[in-house]
Amino acid sequence: MDDPAQTREDLLRAAEQLRWDLPQDFRDRWVENVYGESARLAARRVAKTGASTRLAWERRLDRFLTSRWTGYPTMVLMLGVVLWLTIEGANVPSALLASLLVEHGHPWLRSLAEAASLPGWLSGPLIDGLYLTTAWVVSVMLPPMAIFFPLFTILEDFGYLPRVAFNLDHWFRRVGAHGKQALTMSMGWGCNAAGVVATRVIDSPRERLIAIVTNNFSLCNGRWPTQILIATVFLGSLAPPALAGLVASTSVLGVALLGVGLMFLSSWMLSRTVLRGETSTFSLELPPYRPPNILRTLYTSLIDRTAIVLWRAIVFAAPAGLVLWLICNVRIGEATIAGHMIHGLDPVGWFLGLNGVILVAYLVAIPANEIVIPTVLMLTVLATGATGVGEQGAGVMFEIDDQGALGTLLRGAGWTPLTGLCLMLFSLCHNPCSTTIYTIYKETRSAKWTAVATLLPVAFGVILCGAVAIVWRAVASGPP
Amino acid sequence: MSAHAPEACAGCPLGKARLEKLGVATGAADHVVALAGNPNTGKTTVFNLLTGLRQHTGNWPGKTIARAEGGFVYAGARYKIVDLPGTYSLLSATPDEEVARDFILFGRPSVTVIVVDAARLERNLNLALQVMQITDRAVLCVNLIDEARAHGIEVDVRGLSRDLGIPVVATAARQGEGIDDLLREMHAVATGAFAGRPRRLAFDVPGLADSVRRLDRAIERSFPGVPNREWIALRLLEGDRKVIEAVRDGSLGELAADHAATGAG
Numbered sequence: 001m002d003d004p005a006q007t008r009e010d011l012l013r014a015a016e017q018l019r020w021d022l023p024q025d026f027r028d029r030w031v032e033n034v035y036g037e038s039a040r041l042a043a044r045r046v047a048k049t050g051a052s053t054r055l056a057w058e059r060r061l062d063r064f065l066t067s068r069w070t071g072y073p074t075m076v077l078m079l080g081v082v083l084w085l086t087i088e089g090a091n092v093p094s095a096l097l098a099s100l101l102v103e104h105g106h107p108w109l110r111s112l113a114e115a116a117s118l119p120g121w122l123s124g125p126l127i128d129g130l131y132l133t134t135a136w137v138v139s140v141m142l143p144p145m146a147i148f149f150p151l152f153t154i155l156e157d158f159g160y161l162p163r164v165a166f167n168l169d170h171w172f173r174r175v176g177a178h179g180k181q182a183l184t185m186s187m188g189w190g191c192n193a194a195g196v197v198a199t200r201v202i203d204s205p206r207e208r209l210i211a212i213v214t215n216n217f218s219l220c221n222g223r224w225p226t227q228i229l230i231a232t233v234f235l236g237s238l239a240p241p242a243l244a245g246l247v248a249s250t251s252v253l254g255v256a257l258l259g260v261g262l263m264f265l266s267s268w269m270l271s272r273t274v275l276r277g278e279t280s281t282f283s284l285e286l287p288p289y290r291p292p293n294i295l296r297t298l299y300t301s302l303i304d305r306t307a308i309v310l311w312r313a314i315v316f317a318a319p320a321g322l323v324l325w326l327i328c329n330v331r332i333g334e335a336t337i338a339g340h341m342i343h344g345l346d347p348v349g350w351f352l353g354l355n356g357v358i359l360v361a362y363l364v365a366i367p368a369n370e371i372v373i374p375t376v377l378m379l380t381v382l383a384t385g386a387t388g389v390g391e392q393g394a395g396v397m398f399e400i401d402d403q404g405a406l407g408t409l410l411r412g413a414g415w416t417p418l419t420g421l422c423l424m425l426f427s428l429c430h431n432p433c434s435t436t437i438y439t440i441y442k443e444t445r446s447a448k449w450t451a452v453a454t455l456l457p458v459a460f461g462v463i464l465c466g467a468v469a470i471v472w473r474a475v476a477s478g479p480p
Numbered sequence: 481m482s483a484h485a486p487e488a489c490a491g492c493p494l495g496k497a498r499l500e501k502l503g504v505a506t507g508a509a510d511h512v513v514a515l516a517g518n519p520n521t522g523k524t525t526v527f528n529l530l531t532g533l534r535q536h537t538g539n540w541p542g543k544t545i546a547r548a549e550g551g552f553v554y555a556g557a558r559y560k561i562v563d564l565p566g567t568y569s570l571l572s573a574t575p576d577e578e579v580a581r582d583f584i585l586f587g588r589p590s591v592t593v594i595v596v597d598a599a600r601l602e603r604n605l606n607l608a609l610q611v612m613q614i615t616d617r618a619v620l621c622v623n624l625i626d627e628a629r630a631h632g633i634e635v636d637v638r639g640l641s642r643d644l645g646i647p648v649v650a651t652a653a654r655q656g657e658g659i660d661d662l663l664r665e666m667h668a669v670a671t672g673a674f675a676g677r678p679r680r681l682a683f684d685v686p687g688l689a690d691s692v693r694r695l696d697r698a699i700e701r702s703f704p705g706v707p708n709r710e711w712i713a714l715r716l717l718e719g720d721r722k723v724i725e726a727v728r729d730g731s732l733g734e735l736a737a738d739h740a741a742t743g744a745g
Contacts, residue, residue, distance in 0.1 A: 004702065008727055011698045015716035015724075018691040027718055029685045031571060037681055038605030041643055045636040046601050054630050287520045288599065288627060293654070 058289055065163045066286075075164055079256065082151045084249040087228050090143035097139035106132055125325045133321025134314050136374040141225050142310055148224060149301040152190065157292035161186055166286060175264050176271025178207035181214075185263060188218025189256075192436040195220075196443055206277045210267050212440055213453040216432045217263040219256050222369030226427045227252045229373055233407045234420025251424070259428050262460060316368035324364060324378055338379060352462060353422030353469030355414065362426070367434045372427065377406075380413045418472045422465045429461030499663060500553040501532030509551065509560035511670040514584055516611055517595030518604050519566030522623045524548075525653040526595055526662075527563040554663050557671070562587070568603075570610045578722065584614050585708070586726075586734075590670040593662070595621045598628035598635050598650065612646065612678035613711050619647045619665045626652040646676040680710070691717060703733045 023029070064070050109131060113123040155161065164186060169179030180202050188195030195215040202208040219227065228248070236248035271277070327337040335343070338360060346356035361375040410419075431454045432440070441450040515523045527533070531550030548563040564580040571577075584592055594611050596604035601622070612618055622635055641648035647665035651658030668674035683689040695713035699706060706712070712732070715723040726732040 004730065007698075007702050008730065011695070011702050012716070012724060012727055014698055015695055015713075015719075018694065019717050019719065022687050022691060022717065023685060026685045026688055027571075030683070030688070030714070031569075033681055033684045034606050034609050037609055039602055041605055041640065042602035045640045045643065047634040047636070049632045049634055290627075 061289065062163070062286060065160070066166050071163075071167045075167060076253070076257070078155065078160070080249060080253045082148065082155075083228075083252050083256075084245065085151060086144050086148045086224075087232065087249050087252070088245050089147045090228070093143040093146075094139055097142060098136075101135035101139050102132065105135060124329070125322050129321040129325030130318050131321075133317045133324070133371065133374050133378075136377075137314060137317045137370055138310065140229065140373060141221075141370055142306070144225050144228060145221060145306045145310065146302060148221065149190070149306050150298055153297045153301040154292045154294070157290065157297055159287050159289045162286055171264060172267070175268035176275075176277075177210045177214075177267040178202045178204065181207070181211040181267070184211050184215060185218050185260070188215045188220060190221055192216055192218065192220045192432050193439040196436060196439045199443065204277075206271075206275050209444065209449060210270050210275055212443060213270060213449065213456060214263045214266045216436070216453065216457045217259040217266065217428070219259055219428060220369065220433075220436075222433060223372075223427050224252075225370070226373050227255055227424055229406075230420045230423050230427075231255075233410070234415070234417050237407060238417065255424050255428050258425075262429070266456060266460070317371045317374070320364055320367060320371050320375070324375060327364075328378070342379065351469065352426065352465040353418050353472065354426060354465065355419065357413070358419075358423055358426070362430060365433075366431070369427075369433050377409070380409060418469065421472075422468055425464050425468065426461050429457045429464055431455070431458050498554070499530070499659075501530070508558070510557040511559050511590035512587065513559055513561040513666060513670070514587065514589035514592040515561060515563045515595060516580055516584060516592055516607070517564075517566055517621075517623075518568055518597065518600075518607055521566065521595045521597040521604065522653050523566060523595045524563055526593070526621065526623065526651070526659075527561060529653055529656060529659055530559075530561055530663075555667055557667065559666075559670075562589070567607065569607060570614070581614070582722070584611060586731075589615075590617060591666050592618045593621050593666060594618055595623050598622045598625045599631050599633050601635060608644070609679070609681060612644065613680065614708050616676055616678055616707075617669050618676065618678060619649065619662070619669055620644060621662055622648060622650045623653055625650040626655060626657070643679065645678045647674065688717075702727070706732060 065074055106127070109127050110123070113127055161183065165179060165182035168182040168185075172179050172181050181199075183201065184195045184198045187198040192215050195218060196212050199208050199211040199215070202211055231248040231251045232244070235251045236244035239247040324338075327341070330337055332340060341360045341363075342356035344356070345359040349355040349357075349359050357376055357379045360379055361372050364375050365372045431437070437450060437454055440453050441447070444450060444453075515527055517523045527548065527550060530552050532552075533548075533550045549560060550563075551558065551560050553559065562583060564583055565577075567577040567580050569577065570581040570584075583589070592611055592615050594608045596608060608618075608620055620640070622637060622640075625635070628635065635650060637648045637650050647669065649658055649661045649665050651662055653659065665674070669676065683692060692710055692713045695716060696709045699709045699712055712723060712727075716727070723732075
């Protein structure tokens with residue numbers, strides 16, 4: 001029965017032998033053959049009728065968007081405008097949703113529970129924990145996402161992203177990474193898990209690993225709201241009201257660009273040490289500009305992107321709200337579990353320019369970055385409740401109808417602009433969410449690289465926040 | 481505009497046949513369609529138009545990483561359609577090219593639709609010629625014809641069809657233009673009503689034609705009836721590991737068995 005197998009081996013041996021007799025470049029010559037044939041066919045069957053004004057216009061636009069002098073400023077400006085529109089545009093609907101879901105929806109549900117004489121151990125976790133967290137996530141996240149995603153998708157459909165990749169290719173190559181990493185980086189601005197999956201377009205395993213490990217430096221949509229909110233409350237408020245939006249969006253832009261810088265830095269570090277190797281080249285065809293189909297864009301980005309991301313946030317936020325309610329209400333000895341954790345982490349937090357509340361929030365929020373801010377608020381109410389600032393009681397997410405009240409609450413809990421700045425930096429540099437960690441494991445099949453990708457950003461965050469805190473305090477306490 | 485075009489067309493007759501979108505519910509399909517083409521030529525738009533699905537399309541190359549599947553019914557036949565990742569060629573062994581190539585070769589599609597950009601025909605035809613090297617059952621879809629027109633580019637579709645030996649259809653998938661023609665030609669090739677005689681390239685390298693012929697005979701001995709022997713021979717000469725593996729474990733033979741069963745039109 002091994003006869004067929006034998007003839008198959010003979011066939012392979014014959015091929016091996018024949019290969020020696022062929023000219024060494026026979027493959028290239030055959031490829032040239034194919035190219036020549038298509039050129040002949042195209043020459044015969046394609047006619048150009050007159051000069052096209054559109055082609056000339058596209059060339060001019062391409063030259064503008066990819067030139068050294070105008071390309072980079074345009075990229076930064078585009079991102080800045082998108083962020084500014086998101087921050088300015090999200091305020092009103094956010095306040096509206098908060099008023100509807102939190103200010104009115106929550107008391108209404110409570111009265112409903114009282115009317116049904118639901119026991120406190122049931123209505124507490126369900127309404128104060130689960131519902132309130134969910135309501136917060138929806139009102140804080142939905143408006144910015146509903147503005148940010150369509151704007152981003154319009155840029156994508158128009159054909160701008162490949163130009164960004166083209167502009168950044170040079171820099172990625174210089175740090176020893178693949179030019180296509182620019183594409184996975186942009187995907188990461190939507191969602192890091194999606195960015196990690198998108199690294200499949202990179203063929204070289206070495207360069208792919210670099211792209212995976214450093215993708216977390218792209219601010220994902222779970223972190224944009226944190227950045228936007230904290231920048232508005234702590235940095236925007238430092239400027240006169242007319243400029244607040246501009247200052248806030250500029251500082252978010254700064255953090256996003258810092259992320260790009262850190263991505264280059266960490267890619268460079270990896271490619272010079274553990275992931276050394278040749279940079280591979282690739283060809284990227286700049287696609288034609290296409291007028292975006294606005295209705296289609298709105299539909300896809302709202303239904304396929306916003307809704308999915310929001311749903312994910314809710315799915316993770318709801319159980320987290322439950323856990324929060326529990327650790328805030330179950331007591332061990334004198335204080336609650338959360339109280340013990342906050343107290344224990346406070347010194348570490350101080351060192352990083354943060355506080356114990358933020359660190360506990362980041363532990364609780366590992367499943368989804370989206371719930372960091374709601375968790376911080378809830379824990380702050382708990383921690384400051386002892387000094388009489390909170391009136392709602394332990395573990396109930398505070399009702400904040402505008403960002404002024406949010407600022408008052410946080411400043412009351414001892415937050416300073418330093419806390420805000422360090423939180424923005426830590427939000428950029430901390431471990432990826434659990435979905436992304438799992439995706440990294442699925443893509444790399446390596447516990448070691450998953451650990452590197454998880455811990456590397458934390459190391460950057462600790463160094464960055466620690467340094468900023470030391471410098472800030474030195475300047476603040478120095479001679480005036 | 482294009483968002484409404486499919487709904488408007490679903491009810492109206494397309495020639496004699498009509499299109500019914502099945503989304504992902506492909507079930508047992510009568511025919512399998514593979515969508516191949518260069519990156520960013522609108523494969524996914526064609527795919528969405530036929531299946532009624534909303535795979536995310538994006539104006540940058542390499543958007544489709546894995547392959548997407550969907551279904552539709554046309555002229556009473558159930559079709560499964562597979563959106564392959566966009567590739568520039570089938571010759572090098574990058575993962576996305578392997579996905580595309582393996583599906584066309586081993587996925588046994590009833591018809592392969594090669595989507596090309598009308599304004600970039602010279603570059604795009606490279607892939608078309610390579611696909612035609614693997615399969616007889618191909619339809620060339622010259623997409624984005626509206627953009628080409630805006631650039632003052634005219635494509636002689638009939639002439640191209642005569643040169644290539646396969647059906648050629650001009651479409652503007654975003655506007656739904658030409659989709660009826662595409663469906664009709666796909667159906668004709670899939671059912672065997674039209675048997676293409678695709679143009680095969682001559683081997684312009686000394687000794688290559690001879691080596692291919694010798695291997696061709698050896699392949700026929702090991703795998704009687706296997707299609708595309710020339711292409712397999714070429715891959716063996718290049719030392720393509722995947723094809724060598726398929727020869728060694730005999731899985732190349734399954735291709736022949738299936739080809740005989742479906743009956744080459």
